[in-house]
Amino acid sequence: MADQSAAGRTRRQIYEDRLRRRSLIIAGSSTTIVVLAVLFLVPMAPGWEKVQKSFFNWDVFAKTFPGLLEAFMLDVAIFAWCAPLIAILGLLVALARDVRSPALFPLRILGAAYTDIFRGVPVILTVYLIGFGIPGLGLPRPWNSPYIWGSLALILTYSAYVAEIFRSGIESVHQSQRSAAESLGLSESDTIRFVILPQAIRRVIPAQMNMLIALQKDVALLSFIGPVEIFRQAGVYKSLLANFTPYVGAAVIFLAVTIPATRYADYLLAKQNRERS
């Protein structure tokens, strides 16, 4: 009691406050030093002048940014129709890999083969093979659209990853939950639907958020097979203006979306870890 200050804080709290203040000062000054060093040293590099002109040209940035933003809406649209389909297909594949009935054994093998194949091939290859290959069959409009087949390539690839994440979630639900459900006379499908899946899905939300963020970026791969989305639009501007700044503009737009989303996913994960401990 004798050690309490006027503010009513204990010795320990005063000590911790001092520590916190000290680490704030250290973190602040070291950050300042690094930023200053970058600001001063990078311009001193021999090629800086040229790099600045071709990558960080403000006029070009301001001129092309609205166009890039508009092209980005196509990325958003492709993302928006792919994401729910990926969630559904991923969940179905995860469930198919866990079925126990022998009649459905082929489904299990199919599920396993599916995840192995699509996780084993680089996304860009899948986009090329499906995005060029299938329209190459000479299908009539609109079935020769690169949007459809490019999206399908993304959906197939991402569903394979998403399925594995769902499966890890399903397996993380303790066996005793299944016992409890079965002992009540619930059917296998009701057990999965009402007991296992709700818990499994909740647990993998942060991991699936990260898949969404990766998908958002990989939509740009479709530019290789035709759609003029942001990456391709930036390429058009680059050729037009002989300047790389539009690529920087595109990166800025991607970051504006992915950084908050990443932070949010991390926050969810941290919250979940706190709750579980």
Next chain:
Amino acid sequence: MTKLSLRDVVKRFGSNTVCDGISLDVAEGEMVCLIGASGAGKSTLLRCINLLEPIEDGEIFLDGEDISIPGLDPMPVRRRIGMVFQSYNLFPHMTAIENVMLAPRRVYKKSRQELRPEVEALFEKFGLADRMEHYPDQLSGGQQQRVAIVRALAMKPEVMLFDEITAALDPQLVGEVLEVLRLLKDSGMTMMLATHEMGFAREAADKVCFLKDGRIVEEGPPSVLFENPTDPQTREFLARVL
């Protein structure tokens, strides 16, 4: 009248014989306690009765009907036999009342409104009336275990199996759960329980079975088994735990 009857039940996990020819009769309204060291096979035996584990040999009869026929659909049997576990196993993403109503809703196709009165009465009866809308992690261990009992009872089982349901509880919470068991026994429920609560078994059980290495070494009314055990292994076990 015999409600539940085991005949030479054998259960193996690989080469490990966990139930080694167990025969036992449980009369209607009787409470049978299984005692024995950990690893004796008590949990496994209860799981076999509820058809959570298939048995290798022997038969299990419920009301004289063989429920252990290989290939028999286990669902209708499980509805008639309730089971409560040591670790409660409530569904953490549902409130207490949702936990209780899930199985009757899905299995008996009853609506929440239909179920509500009888479920509320059960909560009331076991002193949980103000806990219905709580999630499991907002309940004490004793409350969770009582909700788990209510959940099993909501299926209107004819037999209840309890697997060391007080073993995970703080000592001061054991009493409230044992009280529920007494209440159930008084209402005529046929019950089988694996337990370490020797005092409770001695006072409340109609029959006590001492299990060792998957066999019933000795069985009898608690007065005999606790006061006058004939088998030296029973005596040795009781000397250790009493």
